[in-house]
Amino acid sequence: MVSIESILETAKGYMPEEDLTPLREAYAFAEEIYSGKHRLSGRPYLYHALMVTDILATMRLDVPTLCAGLLHGVLKRSENIRETEKLLLGKFGEDITNIIKGATRITGVQFNSKLAYQAENIRKMLLAMSSDIRVLLVQLADRLHDMQSLRYVARSKQIEFAQDTMDLYAPLASRLGIDWLKRELEDLAFSYLHPEEYEDLSNKIRTSLADRETYVEEVKALLTRKLSEHGLRDFRVLGRPKHLYSIYKKLIVQNIPLEKVYDKVAFRIIVHTVKECYEALGIIHSLWPPVDGRFKDFISTPKGNMYQSLHTSVVGLHGEFMEVQIRTEEMDRVAQEGIAAHWAYKEGKAITSKDARLFKWLKQLVHALQELEDPKEFLDAVKGELYEADIFVLTPNGEVKEFPRGSTPIDFAYSIHTEIGNHCTGAKINGHIAQLKTILKNGDLVEIITSPKQTPNRSWLGIVKTARAKSRIRQWLNQEEREKALQVGRELCERELRKHDLSLKKMIKTGHLKEVLKSLSCNSLEELMRKVGTGKIPVHTIIRSLQPEEIREELPEETTPGLVPTRERRKADKGNIILVDGADDVLTKISHCCMPVPGDEIVGFITAGRGISVHKRHCPNLQNADQQRLIAVNWAEEIRATHRAQIQIIAHDQKGLLASLSNTISGDDANILSLEASTSGAGGLAKINIIIEINSREHLLRLLQHVQQLDGVMEAKRL
Numbered sequence: 001m002v003s004i005e006s007i008l009e010t011a012k013g014y015m016p017e018e019d020l021t022p023l024r025e026a027y028a029f030a031e032e033i034y035s036g037k038h039r040l041s042g043r044p045y046l047y048h049a050l051m052v053t054d055i056l057a058t059m060r061l062d063v064p065t066l067c068a069g070l071l072h073g074v075l076k077r078s079e080n081i082r083e084t085e086k087l088l089l090g091k092f093g094e095d096i097t098n099i100i101k102g103a104t105r106i107t108g109v110q111f112n113s114k115l116a117y118q119a120e121n122i123r124k125m126l127l128a129m130s131s132d133i134r135v136l137l138v139q140l141a142d143r144l145h146d147m148q149s150l151r152y153v154a155r156s157k158q159i160e161f162a163q164d165t166m167d168l169y170a171p172l173a174s175r176l177g178i179d180w181l182k183r184e185l186e187d188l189a190f191s192y193l194h195p196e197e198y199e200d201l202s203n204k205i206r207t208s209l210a211d212r213e214t215y216v217e218e219v220k221a222l223l224t225r226k227l228s229e230h231g232l233r234d235f236r237v238l239g240r241p242k243h244l245y246s247i248y249k250k251l252i253v254q255n256i257p258l259e260k261v262y263d264k265v266a267f268r269i270i271v272h273t274v275k276e277c278y279e280a281l282g283i284i285h286s287l288w289p290p291v292d293g294r295f296k297d298f299i300s301t302p303k304g305n306m307y308q309s310l311h312t313s314v315v316g317l318h319g320e321f322m323e324v325q326i327r328t329e330e331m332d333r334v335a336q337e338g339i340a341a342h343w344a345y346k347e348g349k350a351i352t353s354k355d356a357r358l359f360k361w362l363k364q365l366v367h368a369l370q371e372l373e374d375p376k377e378f379l380d381a382v383k384g385e386l387y388e389a390d391i392f393v394l395t396p397n398g399e400v401k402e403f404p405r406g407s408t409p410i411d412f413a414y415s416i417h418t419e420i421g422n423h424c425t426g427a428k429i430n431g432h433i434a435q436l437k438t439i440l441k442n443g444d445l446v447e448i449i450t451s452p453k454q455t456p457n458r459s460w461l462g463i464v465k466t467a468r469a470k471s472r473i474r475q476w477l478n479q480e481e482r483e484k485a486l487q488v489g490r491e492l493c494e495r496e497l498r499k500h501d502l503s504l505k506k507m508i509k510t511g512h513l514k515e516v517l518k519s520l521s522c523n524s525l526e527e528l529m530r531k532v533g534t535g536k537i538p539v540h541t542i543i544r545s546l547q548p549e550e551i552r553e554e555l556p557e558e559t560t561p562g563l564v565p566t567r568e569r570r571k572a573d574k575g576n577i578i579l580v581d582g583a584d585d586v587l588t589k590i591s592h593c594c595m596p597v598p599g600d601e602i603v604g605f606i607t608a609g610r611g612i613s614v615h616k617r618h619c620p621n622l623q624n625a626d627q628q629r630l631i632a633v634n635w636a637e638e639i640r641a642t643h644r645a646q647i648q649i650i651a652h653d654q655k656g657l658l659a660s661l662s663n664t665i666s667g668d669d670a671n672i673l674s675l676e677a678s679t680s681g682a683g684g685l686a687k688i689n690i691i692i693e694i695n696s697r698e699h700l701l702r703l704l705q706h707v708q709q710l711d712g713v714m715e716a717k718r719l
Contacts, residue, residue, distance in 0.1 A: 002047075002054045010057040011066060018063060022092065026067040029091060033074045033084070040152040048145060049073060055141040059178075065134045067092060068099035072138050075104045102128025102135035103142070119379050122168065126382070136172060140181060143169045147188040162192035168382065177307050179336055186245040194248075201244055201251075212241065216265055219317050223269065223284075230283050236270040269326045274299060277326045281310050284324055288314035291321065299331070301392055301400050307335055382467075391442040407440050407465045413448045414469040421472055423450040437463045455480075485533030488606070492532055534606065534629060578604075578614055579634045588612045588633070590643070594619040597643040599697025604633040642693040644673065645700050646719040652712040653679045653686040660710050661688070668703040670694050689719070 004027045008020055030049050037045040053069035071088070078084035088097040105121050128135040147165055150158050166189040173182040191198040216239035223237045242265065251257070269280050277299060294313035302308045309327040316322035327335065393401045393412060401415050409429070414421030427434050428447040440446065456476045464470055490504075497503050504525070507513040513525065520537060522528040531537040578588040588604070594616040596602045601617040606629045614633055615622055622630070651657055658677070665672055671693040679686045694700045700718060707716040 002050045004050065007050065007053055007057050007066070010054070011063070014060045015063070020063065022063055022067055022096075023070070026070045026092065026096075029087075030070045030074060033071075033078060037077055039149065041149050045073060045077065048149075051145045051148075052138070052141045055144060056137065059137065059141075061134070061137060064096045064099065065137060067096045068103065068134065068138050069141060071096070071100050072103045072142060075100060098128075099132060099134050099138060102132065103138045115379070118164075122379065122382060133176075136176070140169060140173055140176075140178070140185075144181060144185060144188075147185060150188070150192060158192045162189040165189040166193065177303075177334060183243040183246075187243050190245040190248060197248060198244065201248055205241070205244070205247070212265060215317070215320075216267075219267060219322065222287075222317065223267070226283055226287060227269070227280060230279065232271065232276060232280065232283075234272065235276070235280070236268075238268040238270070239265050240268075241265050265322065267322060267324045268332070269324065270329055270332050271326065272328060274328065277310055277328065280326045281312060284312065284314060284326075288316045288322075290314050294323075299327075303402070307331075309335060391440060391444075393440050394443070394445045396445070396447050403440060404465045408437055408463050409434065409440065409446060409448060410436050410460055410464050411466045411469045412440065412446050413450075414464075414472050415466070416448065418472050420448055420450060421469060422456055422476055423452060423454045424448050425451045425454045436460075481534075482530055485530045486526060487533065489529035489532030489534075493529065578602075578612075579636055588614055591615045591619070591621075593621050595644050595646060597645055597694060597697050597700060598635045602633055602635070604631040605629055606631055642671070642695060644691055645694055646689065646691050647700075647704060647707075648715075648717055648719050649686075649688045649690070649707060649713060650715040651686050651688070651710075652714070653684050654712050657686060657712060658688075661690075661707065664706050664710060665690075665692060665703060668699075668706055670699070670703055685714075 004024070008023060011018075011020055011023065031046060034045040034049065039045055039048055049070050049072070052072065053066050056066055056069045071092070074088070075081050075084055085097065085101070088100060102125065125135065125139060143165060146161070150161060153161070165185050170182050170185040170189065173185060220237045220239055227235055227237075271277055271280055291313040294311075296311040299308045299310055308331040309325045311323065311325055313321060313323050391403050391405060391407065393403060393407075395401065395416070401412065403411055403415075409427035410421060410424060412427070413424040424436065426436060426449040427438070428449065429438060429440070429444050431445070433449075456473045458477060460473050461470060464473065493504060497507075504513070507516070508525070517523070517525070517528060520528060520531075522531065522537075528537065589612075590596060591605075591613045596614060596616045602614050603617050603622070604612040604614055605622065605625060607613050612631065612633065649661065658675075662672065673691045673693060675688065675690045677686060677688040692703075694703065704716045704718065707713060
């Protein structure tokens, strides 16, 4: 049974000279705060705090981290969070208090969705972790005990919690190199996400346990004898079954039965020196043939979490595949404990600059994600970045870069420098010219080709994998959109102001603009112009705000949410067929998706840098559009122009059909621009799509009526 005494005994074992009084004080404080509070299992919450702290003690972490483990839930379960935080600062100091605050989920804040709540908690955790990795170590210990107690919650909560663990916490443990914790989290999550598969696999593994143990002992004896014969001394040979989720993934990916998974056991050889690692590798390869493509040297090229080892797969004893890992004692300690091995008690000193390299990737991740506001996009980026690097690529000067599988030269370019990414046009891979969409492979030597004329485009987002690249591309695109919006907004405002003998320059000079900015909650003129350009502040509102009171009262009020009311229809001038509220001579274009014609109800959509696109009011393409970018528009009273419309005709496939249609359309004074016909075979039906030029909606309706009357025509409609 875990108790404060057993934790103190464990801590004293690796910190014999350290004062453990703060740990006793933390326990007393936790006992007071958690009093009367229980978990769903019925156990006191204090028991959970002790279990979390025990996990941290087995990781040999320092006193502040152990104290934070005991106190990690006090803020969430306190009646007065601010008062409790002050007490924590006074009793335990800033170091422990900051770890507790970083490990505390956001509470008391309303979010518009569960996804947004989850995203903000993860964002908060990442920010806290980037300055103190102990925040994550407490979170991981907390998550492990939560998963061990998950049977007490509802099934829906189990699935949600397990998926979160599989997507976020297990990969985080992996990236920190804490292998045992990653394996346990994955197996626990697997048992809840796929209970039937977990039970079936567990039973099958148990039935073959005796045979596997015999095989392991046989291989260990042979390896021990052969390594000794070649002069190696004081080494260790270990054999352990792979964890269930690892085997399950292999079954799914390779689509094979369990009987075909030969490397269900991983062997590990622990030696003293790096030289002995390579000697042992040579001995193994002389014993059994290696499997092509399955050798990895993580000693000369460590993983980002400082993991080092030699990995090889061989056709081993009795012709069965087996995986062998070879490493030194220090490498094995880091492989098992990861960053915790580097954060373990060090005479009370802070983490060293050498150790800080172990989570440099975390700071880079936080920096790359800071631009992402959409919760789903943020969570997808976090999950994508946390999975362990699959490929290692070289720069021309020999530097090794890590990337997830599927990365391209654009990911590589942005990993070097933002400017190189923004202007990359191609790449040389292993000396050969390659396109930007080329998938990088392990060991590729990559050189980026740049041009000052090249800039990012939206299609790049579909071919990059890293959060850094996606963040930088979006940053460029957003800046470009802001500049276009600024230009459109300025033009719209200046044109309307000129009608009243005003200008933005005059408004600035008189000081009236300051009042307008304040009333519209804008910090600067540029912000105001951008909001006009993107439609967040409709032109009508701007015009009313910029006019004197007596003029403002003459203008109509807004009547439709998301739309600015139109002024009275007036005659077209300067060839305009569309009247835009609040401005004259604004660039407009008829959208090709719905092809509105005079007589249709229409609405304008402000496109940054490209004027206003005119759609039918109920155009499907506007269903998910930003309603703040819609603007009321009207057809001019007198229009002397032709308009495109698309019609569809279903008719019996008969001789002379196209000639009859052509004559009817021409007879109605309409012009055929394009025609596409298809039939369902002899004597079947014909479907004909035609784009025509007409004068108005009434003109189109009259034409359709005449086409409908033709012999053999079953249906004539507008698309």
